[in-house]
Amino acid sequence: MTDTELLATVPIRHDRRPPADMVRAAEVFAERMAQRRSVRDFAADPVPDGVIEAAIRAASTAPSGANVQPWRFVVLTDPARKRRLREAAEAEEREFYERRAPQEWLGALSALGTDWHKPFLETAPAVIVVFEVHRGPHSPKPYYVKESVGIAVGLLITALHHAGLVTLTHTPSPMRFLNEVCERPPEERPYVVMPVGYPAPDARVPDLTRKPLEEVMVRW
Numbered sequence: 764m765t766d767t768e769l770l771a772t773v774p775i776r777h778d779r780r781p782p783a784d785m786v787r788a789a790e791v792f793a794e795r796m797a798q799r800r801s802v803r804d805f806a807a808d809p810v811p812d813g814v815i816e817a818a819i820r821a822a823s824t825a826p827s828g829a830n831v832q833p834w835r836f837v838v839l840t841d842p843a844r845k846r847r848l849r850e851a852a853e854a855e856e857r858e859f860y861e862r863r864a865p866q867e868w869l870g871a872l873s874a875l876g877t878d879w880h881k882p883f884l885e886t887a888p889a890v891i892v893v894f895e896v897h898r899g900p901h902s903p904k905p906y907y908v909k910e911s912v913g914i915a916v917g918l919l920i921t922a923l924h925h926a927g928l929v930t931l932t933h934t935p936s937p938m939r940f941l942n943e944v945c946e947r948p949p950e951e952r953p954y955v956v957m958p959v960g961y962p963a964p965d966a967r968v969p970d971l972t973r974k975p976l977e978e979v980m981v982r983w
Contacts, residue, residue, distance in 0.1 A: 796921065797973070802929040803877075804966035805887040805958060814926050815889055815959065822919035828906030834915050834954075835894040837945040842885075844944065848892075849884040851940040852933075852956070856881060859936055875969055883931060887958030891919070891930075892945050899950030912954050923959055930959045 780788070819836045827833060839845050856879035860869070884890060895912050898904040905911070916932070923930050938953035 796924065799920070799924045800929070800968045800971075801931045802962050802966055802968060803883050803931060804963040805883050805929070806961040806963045807886060807888060808961050809888045810928060810960055814928065815891070815923075818919055818922035818926060819891075821922040822915045825911065825915035825918050827911035827915075828908070831903055831905040832911075833896040833902075833905035833908045834912050835896050835947065835951055836919075837892040837894065837947065839890040839892065839945070840888065845885050845887075845890055848890060848941075848944050848956075849881055851944055852881050852884055852935045853879055855935045855937065855940065863936075881933065881935075883958045884933070884956070886963075888960040889958070891957040891959055892941055893919075893954045893957065894941075894945075894947055894951040895954050897950045897952060899948060902950060909954075916955055916957075919957070928959055929962050930957050932957055 815838055819838075822836065823832065823834070825834075839848060860879045864872075893912065893916055895908045896902050896905065897908065920930060920932070933956040935956065938956075941947070941953040941956070942949065942951065
C-alpha cells in the first residue's frame with residue numbers, strides 16, 4: 764500500500780441483455796463498421812453542430828494508463844488555418860515521397876494511388892488533429908501514452924462513422940509543424956490528422972477486402 768488515497772467507487776451501470784439480443788447487436792454493429800472506408804474526396808458541406816463534439820466526448824471515454832487521459836483533440840474549421848495545415852503538410856509529404864520514403868513503402872502505397880498532394884486537408888469541412896499529452900507545466904506524467912491515444916482514436920473513428928460522417932487517418936512525417944499550426948505547447952506531440960465530413964458526390968475508394976475472421980482471430 765502507498766500513501767495515495769484510493770478513489771471513491773460507484774456501482775457500475777450495466778444492463779445485461781438476453782444472449783440472442785447480444786449476438787444480434789454485435790452482428791449489426793460489425794456489419795455497420797464493415798461499411799466504414801477511409802475517404803480522400805470530401806464535400807464542402809458543413810458538419811452539423813454538436814456531432815464532432817459528441818464524437819470527441821465518446822473518444823474521451825477510452826481507457827488510459829492510470830486514467831491520466833493523455834490526449835488533446837484540436838478541431839480546425841477556419842479556412843485559413845486549414846490552408847496553413849495543408850501547405851505545411853504537403854511540404855513534408857513532398858519531401859517524404861521524393862527523398863525519404865523507402866522504395867518498399869512507396870511500392871505498397873502505389874496501389875492506393877496516393878502521393879504528396881493532400882487537398883482533403885483543405886476541402887474537408889473539419890480537420891481533427893489528435894495530440895499525445897506528455898508531462899508539462901500543467902500536465903502529469905502519462906503512462907502507456909500511444910496505447911491510450913490509439914484506443915481513443917479508434918473510438919473517435921467509430922463514433923464519427925456511427926454518426927454518418929467519413930474520415931481519414933493521415934500521418935505526415937515528421938509532424939512537429941502541427942504544434943505551430945494548432946498553437947499547442949511542446950509537451951503535446953502530434954499523433955494523427957483526421958479530416959472529417961461527407962464524401963464528395965463523385966468520391967470513390969479502392970476496392971479493398973478485409974481479412975476473414977479465421978485469419979485474424981485465434982481461439983484456444
